[in-house]
Amino acid sequence: MSFAHDKLLEEVQKSLEAQGKGKQALSLVVIGGILVETHISLGHVDAGKSTLMGRLLYELGRMDERTRAANERNSTKAGKSSFSWAWSLDGTSEERERGITMDVALESFSTTKRQITVLDAPGHKEFIPNMISGASRADCALLVIDASTGEFESGFERGGQTREHLVLARSLGVAQVIVAINKLDQVQWGKNRYEEICALLRPFLTQSGFHPVKTSFIPIGAMLGVNLVACEGEDAKQLLEWYQGPTLVDLLDKLEPPARDITAPARIPVSNIFKGQGSGISVSGRLLSGVVQVGERLRILPGDETAVVKTIEVEEENVPWVAAGSNAILALVSVDSVQLAIGSVLCPPTNPVPLALTFTARILIFDIQVPIIAGAMVELFHHSRDVPASVSKLIATLDRASGKVVKSNPRVLAKASSAEVQITLRSTGSSTRPIPLEPYAKNKAMGRILIRREGETIAAGIVMEVLG
Amino acid sequence: MKLVNRFVDKHGTGHVTLRPEDDEDMWHLYNLIQEGDSIRAPAIRRVQKISSTGSVDSQRVRLNLTIKVTRVDFASSAAPSTAAPDDAADGSSSNQANATTALHISGPVTVENQHVRLGAFHTLDIEVQRDVRIEKFEGWDSVALARVNEAIVPGKGAEVAAVVCGEGTAAFCLLSQHMTLVTHRLSLPVPRKGSASGATQHEKGLNRFYATLFESFLRHVPYSNVGLKAIVIASPGWVRDSVYDYMVAEASRRGDKVLQKALKDKVVKVHISSPHVHSLVEVLKSPEIVSQLKETKFAREGIVLDKFFKMLGTDEMRAWYGPDHVVLAADRGAIGTLLISDDLFRASDPVTRKKYVGLVEAVQQKGGEVVIFSSMHESGQQLLLLTGIAALLTFPLDVEVVEAEEKEEAERIRLAKEGEPDGG
Secondary structure, three states, X not given: OOOOHHHHHHHHHHHHHHHHHOOEEEEEEEEOOOOOOOOOOOOOOOOOXXXXXXXXXXHOOOOOHHHHHHHXXXXXXXXXXXXXXXXXXXXXXXXXXXXXXXXXXXXEEEOOOEEEEEEEOOOXXXXXXXHHHHHOOOXXXXXXXXOOOOHHHHHHOOOOHHHHHHHXXXXXXXXXXXXXXXXXXXXXOXXXXXXXXXXXXXXXXXXXXXXXXXXXXXXXXXXXOXXXXXXXXXXXXXXXXXXXXXXXXXXXXXXXXXXXXXXXXXXXXXXXXXXXXXXXXXXEEEOOEOEEEOOOEEEEEOOOOEEEEEEEEEOOEEEOEEEOOXXXXXXXXXXXXXXXXXXXXXXXXXXXXXXXXXXXXEEEEXXXXXXXXXXXXXXXXXOOEEEEEEEEEEEEEEOOOOOOEEEEXXXXXXXXXXXXXXXXXXXXXXXXXXXXXXXXXXXXXXXXXXEEEOOEEXXXXXXXXXXX | OEEEEEEEOOOOOEEEEEXXXXXXXXXXXXXXXXXXXXXXXXEEEEEEEEOOOOXXXXXXXEEEEEEEOOEEEEEEOOOOOOOOHHHHOOOOHHHHHOOOEEEEEEEEEOOOXXXXXXXXXXXXXXXXXXXXXXXXXXXXXXXXXXXXXXXXXXXXXXOEEEEEEEOOXXXXXXXXXXXXXXXXXXXXXXXXXOOOOHHHHHHHHHHHHHHHHHHHHHHHOOOOOOOOOEEEEEEOOOHXXXXXXXXXXXXXXXXXXXXXXXXXXXXXXXXXXXXXXXXXXXXXXXXXXXXXXXXXXXXXXXXXXXXXXXXXXXXXXXXXXXXXXXXXXXXXXXXXXXXXXXXXXXXXXXXXXXXXXXXXXXXXXXXXXXXEEOXXXXXXXXXXXXXXXXXXXXXXXXXHHHHHHHHHHHHHHHHHHHHHHHHO
C-alpha cells in the first residue's frame, strides 16, 4: 500500500486530527545531573532518572512482574539491590556494573491521554554527547532533581550537571519541562526542602528560556513509587499532609505536543544502526519534519547512496507511514551497511539536505572561563554526530535582546555574549567530510547546533547560512 | 640526523651537509630547505643517448646533482608501509622500515656534468642515509642554524605512541619531538543500546571493536621498541579501561611475553573529553604525562599553549596573537614568551621569513623566551589556526591603546614628511 505524496499528506492530516481527539503522541527526555568525579565505583551518584522511569513503566503496566522480579533478584545478587528499578533501562553489563546510565535508553508507554516515548538520558558528565543525542529527539523534558541534602546543591552549582542539562535541552528546542523533585523520602518529605529547591530553580528556568507557564514542579519518591501514578498508601502519608496537587502522570497528560511540520521534506538523523530481524539493516531516529512511507526511497547523506524503506516500526508496531515528531525504527534494504553511520541524515532524493564544510551561525556563549578567539578548536554537535571544528572567523558580536550588531570583527568573544561566527570543520585524516546541515530559517530542528570544548559546553547556536 | 660537515662563516654564507635517518629528519629538512637554496644530493636520472646511427639508448644513471630549489613537497602518508612489529624489535632499523614520509625537491640543475645539461629540471627524492648538502640562498640565519643543531641531537624516533579511542573509533598516533603521525584510523559501527536491538548487539559490536583495535595495535604501535617511552591509551568515559583490559587478556591468551611486558610497563591511561585526535593536546596536559615527558618538545609546546589560553581568560591584555599585534608588542619590548609556528618560517617569500627571524632574534635579545611550534603536532596545528603567532606579554598592554598610539605616530611621521618639502 503506497500513496502519492499529496495523497499521503492528506491521509496523515486526517489521522492526526483524529488522534488529536484521542491520544496525542510526544517524546519526553528525562534529564538531570549530578556532580561527580571521573571515577566512581559504587553508590548513588544519580538523581534517580532511570529508577524513576523503571518504576513508572512498572506502575503503568509496561514492565511485567517477571522482569521486575528478575531484575530485583539479579541486582540483589550483585549486591546492588537499590538499582533494581534502574536495571530495566540500564541494559548493558557495564552500565549495571557501574550503576550509572551511559547511553540513552528508549522506552514508550501510554497514559490516559498521551502516547509517550521516553528517552532516559545519562546524567554523568562523560556522556553528555549521548544526552545531546537524546535531547535532540525530544519535545519535552522531565528534569529529575535529587532533593537529599547536599546533592541538589552540588548538582546545581557551577560545574554541576543540572544547569548544563537544562540549558542544553532548551538550546535543542525543548520548551516544556516538568521538574520532579525526587528522593524527598530521604529528607522526611520536608515541605520546606521542596519549596526551597523550587524557589532556587524557578529564576534559573526562566533565565534559561523556559516560560513559567510551561514549567511545573512536583514532589516524588521514585524508589517507593510515591506520587507517580497515585499518591496513596503508607509511604505517601507524610507527603499528603501538605501536598494535594497532581501526580506525575497527571502532569504528563497535560503536556502539549508542539506543532509538527509535515509538509516540509522529510529529515531523519540516524541515532542508531543495528541488525534487524531478517536481512537488511535497521536504523532508528526521529523524523524531524515531513512524512515517510513504506516503499519510499531515501537518500543517505553524506554519501551518494540511497536505500528503500522496507518496514517502519513505531512503538513496537508496524505502521504504513510515519509523520514528523515520531521516533521510528526503519528497516532499510538495498543498501550496504558501510554507507550508513550514526549521524547520517535520511532525506528524499529529490530534496536533499545541503552538505556543509563551512557555515555561519549565531551563537549564544555560556558561562566560560577561556574566551573564544578566532581559530579556537571546538567540537560541533549536531543531533547524534560530533565532529571537530574550528571557529574560523568572528564576524560580529550581537546584542542579546535585539540581535543588532554591537561590534564587527571582535578580537575575542567573552562569556554570556551573543555573536555571529563562521565555523569550519576540521579534517579528520586525509580529507574532510562535510556534514548535512540546514539553515535554521528553513528547518528549525536541522539548524540547531551545540559547541563544546574540552568536555564543557561553551555555546549553543543556530545555522544562518551554509557556505559550502 | 647526522651532521656530515658544516662550513658556515660568521656572515651566514656556506653550506651544511646532513644525513637524514628517519621520518622526523625529513621534516627537519623540509623546514630547512627553502625556495632558492642550492641542494646537492644523490639522484637516479634516466639519461638518453642518441648514437651516430640515430638509435636511442636510454639508461638509468646514479649521479650527484645540484639543483636550485623551486619547489619543496612534503608528504606524510597516514597509510603505513608494510612494517611488521617484528621489524620494530631491532631498535633503530625500525625507523627506516616504516618510513612513511617523503620529501621531494624540484628545480633546475645548476652544476653541469656529463649526463645532465645545465638548467635541466630534476626532482630529487630525498632518501634516508643519503647525504644532502644545503647551501642557503639568503645565507644561514639564526633560526635555520638552530634547527640544524636541534636536528642533529642523536637518539630519537617515536617516543610516545597514543591510541585515542571512543566507542567504535580509534586513532593510532606516534609522537616524536617534532611530529605527530596518525598512522592509522579505525571506525567500526557499534550499535547503541536500545530496547529494539537489545543489549547483545551492543556487546557484540564492542567486542568486534576491541578485537580489531588489538590487531591494529600490533601492526601500528612499535611497542617493543626500547626508544618508546610510553603508550598512551586515551578516551572519554571508560573505553580506555575496557580496551586495556581486553589487550592484557588477549596478550596473555596468546602468550605474547613482549606485549605483556610493554602493556605493563609503558601503558598510561589518560582521560580526555572527546574521541578526536585534537584531544591529544589534553593528553599532553594531563599530569600523568607531564611528569614523564616534561623534557620533550611536544609536552613543552602543549604547556605553553595552554598557558596562553589560560592567560587569555584571566588577563586578556597579556595574551596577544596575530602577526601585526605581536610585532607591535615586540617593538615595546613586552614579549615574555613568543609562540611561533615553524610554518611561518617556510614562507616562500624571503622577506616574510626575514621579518619573523628578526622578530625571534629581537625577542631573544631582550631575554624573552621563544618556543617554535612544530606544525606537525596538534598544538602547532592549533597555533596555526590562531594565525600561527602569539605572545605572552610581561606586562599588560591594551591592543586598542597601542593601535591608537601607532596611528598617531604614523600620522606624525606623515605630517613631518609633508612638512619637509614645504620647508625646503
